[in-house]
Amino acid sequence: MAYKRNIDRLPIIPAGAKEHNVTCHYCIVGCGYTAYTWPLKTQGTTDRNWIGEDLSKQQATDTEAWYAPSMYNVVKQDGKDVHLVIKPDVNCDVNSGLGSIRGARMAENRRSDVTGTQRQRLTEPLVWRYGTWQPTSWDDALDLVARVTAKVIDKDNENDLYVSMFDHGGSAGGYENTWGTGKLYFESMKVKHCRIHNRPAYMSEVHSSRDMGVDELNYNYADYEVTDTIFLVGTNPMECQTNLFLNHMVKGMQNGARVVISDPRRTVTVDSCEQVAGAENVLHLPITTGSDVALHNTLFTYIADQGWADADFIAASTFQGDVAVAADSAYPAALGSYEAARAACKMSLAEGAAATGLTEAQIIQAAEWIAKPKDDGSRRKCVTGYEKGIIWGNDNYRAIGSLLNIGLATGNVGREGGGVCRLGGHQEGYYRPSDAHVGRPAPYIDQMIIAGGGKVHHIWANDHFKTTLNASEFKRVYNRRSNMVKEAMDARAGATREEMIDAIVGAINAGGLFVVDVDIIHSQIGQAAHVILPAVESGEMNLTSMNGERRLRLTEKYMDAPGSAKPDCMIAAGLAQALERVLREEGRTEYADQFKGYDWATEEDAFMDGYNKGNPEVTYDRLRAMGNNGVLEPVTGFADGKLTGTNRLYEDGVFTRHGREDGKALFCMGEWRGWQAAGKAQQQASHRFLINNGRANMNWQNWFLDQGNEFVMDRFPVPFIQINPDDMAELGLKAGDMVEVHNDVGATQALVYPEPSARPNETFMIFGAPNGAQGNIVNAGVNELILPNYKHTWANIRKISDATPASAAVSYKSWEVEL
């Protein structure tokens, strides 16, 4: 029997099975897969099958003619049960047939009535009634949402409506859904009190890069294969951007590239690079946590002082003069010329070593690998990839700006084998009306909710209970405020709609919060909701998104929605229509008119209303024809039956997006200033352990599908915290023990995982887990532009109990395995 799949034999995909383009909907990399579907009770044979191979013969080790049990399921298509296989596409340039421990389980994570997988999926709208959630129709649920929402908004003031919405592609999101929600909240309304799924305000993760003129996804994945040096900062691509690492970075190393990795801990990526490139070609810089600006400024100073900068590039493509943009409340550092930045960022090797805990020799070696011209005088190519270690790190604006300084100084943006890019999180799929009305800095929504702000909260595809900062306090207040409304509703059970609305509005005016949650499962924040609206996932609708090299694809719908669940864009449309009707009924005609224009029959209509209007060449049919290789954005035209795109940004040396017309990039003038976010230094001083946190290969995000998957829950019944064995001994801890991790802002729990390479007093905990949210102990500190610093948290650790039977059965082997 295939391991835990309740199936003892897998069917052979028959010749003629239906094929659908699929882009993996988990991470930014966006690997290409093919979904095969065919009717139940039929299958191929060893001699007649989908791939035309004689399967009675032993296949070669790299054969394409197989699939794993995790790639199989039975789902509904047009109301009938069908077999489903979702397997990696060998012809996709992104992954060349590779899967990952997440993507290769897409099929087993579909909802199935036959195999019983993901039965946690929501199938009908739910409304809080009679003291619990009761299923109801869309009309009933949306009418209630619209009537309550209409009570708190008006044409000139929508400030009591708070909105949390995804801004990404892939899992949730996509161009269709960001447009649907964006049109509702930013065109029909001008909602100011909104936030994004992963940060407590509505703004960019990479303000400084954009202000400097460099869009954060500027290269092509193939650049890794032709570069001399790969510089990875605050990112762990082996686990988090797996096939970017395996299919592109590994090829680069095999072609001779060296790797520099800046991360306070030794990651699986460091180990994997050492295995591929040889330890002598890998330089791990185990910096003191949070000291990135110091490292970058020291590298920049040293490289400039050595005369390794690219003078021609600087002269032709960057701002000449002194300060172009002065520092103020919207700009946490001044921006200007190369020379101005050199002066502002100046840091000696001795100063850099002291701040980062590295040796001067390590910094010099990194500088040489990144920038020292080759013996023949030619430029060294370097790709720089960064992600949450600095985005959610100390002094976001300056950390990213100072890193980009190095890329710009060495002419490594817009060139083959170069790029300074986010490695990315989800895929991208942003297409919305302007958010300029939100302002900069944007309002800190979580703190406003905690302070009693907001009357109605619409939540789209995120769960702050598991993933926000300062989560202990957030949950306390959120539960209290949403309970006030529940109690008011319970007290009026049996009342008419009008009476019920009055009761809700009364509770809201007394400080309560009315909560609407749009999700695919009944999430943790969903427990506080009064209306729950069921959405579909990628594969249950047609969905477009782009990956970390701006590769745009269409994932084709291959199965039915669970129950009456709908695409997010269609839910947004339904809500807009309900609001229009209610406002018209109330005689607010002018306001009602703003909610016209949602007569979409399908997600394709939403795509045509949004993305296609800005990109008229791009249609579903054309994308379908481009298959899993798609086209790299920006799309430039359509010729010979194909969409044409842009291989790499800024190849002409002209930069964008910093509100200037000259096309010149700017340097960042941000000196090192120690801990920047409020409360970090104090928390560090009064707690023993750093609780560094982030991701691990197997788990996806807040475990929303993982929690319904035996394979994952058997591995980690409780979120792990990796601790040095000597620290464990001192605290009297054994592998698998349950500990409480507690500090001045909250507490959470975890299972102890010994990690010999962990530095003393420096732990790493997986974030976002349903049964131990790391965010409970992250303080409310953010930077000037409300970027949270999740990574820098200190706490104490105490034992709660011995390993539970489930935890005791887990392997505690080192993760440093031979590739």
Ligand SMILES: Nc1nc2c(c(=O)[nH]1)N[C@H]1C(S)=C(S)[C@@H](COP(=O)(O)OP(=O)(O)OC[C@H]3O[C@@H](n4cnc5c(=O)[nH]c(N)nc54)[C@H](O)[C@@H]3O)O[C@H]1N2
């Ligand atoms: N401590 C700490 N906290 C962090 C981070 C960290 O590193 N450390 N990282 C931050 C980052 S980068 C991120 S991205 C966030 C993630 O934080 P969240 O966005 O809260 O987490 P996700 O797991 O992406 O949330 C997905 C939610 O959407 C639902 N969902 C999935 N697909 C769909 C769909 O198609 N439609 C709808 N309507 N719902 C859907 C899921 O059931 C789930 O409840 O966490 C942030 N928080």
Ligand SMILES: Nc1nc2c(c(=O)[nH]1)N[C@H]1C(S)=C(S)[C@@H](COP(=O)(O)OP(=O)(O)OC[C@H]3O[C@@H](n4cnc5c(=O)[nH]c(N)nc54)[C@H](O)[C@@H]3O)O[C@H]1N2
């Ligand atoms: N397996 C898996 N893959 C994922 C996800 C997932 O949930 N699971 N989520 C996706 C999403 S939404 C995102 S945003 C990305 C995140 O992708 P990454 O950013 O690559 O992953 P993280 O684990 O959040 O953090 C990266 C590293 O930052 C390091 N770090 C911590 N503090 C510092 C510091 O002060 N300086 C430096 N230089 N480094 C520091 C941590 O040790 C960690 O190794 O992953 C995406 N891919």
Ligand code: SF4
């Ligand atoms: S690397 Fe990312 S996109 Fe590719 S299969 Fe894995 S989770 Fe999916």
Ligand SMILES: [Mo]
């Ligand atoms: Mo993310």
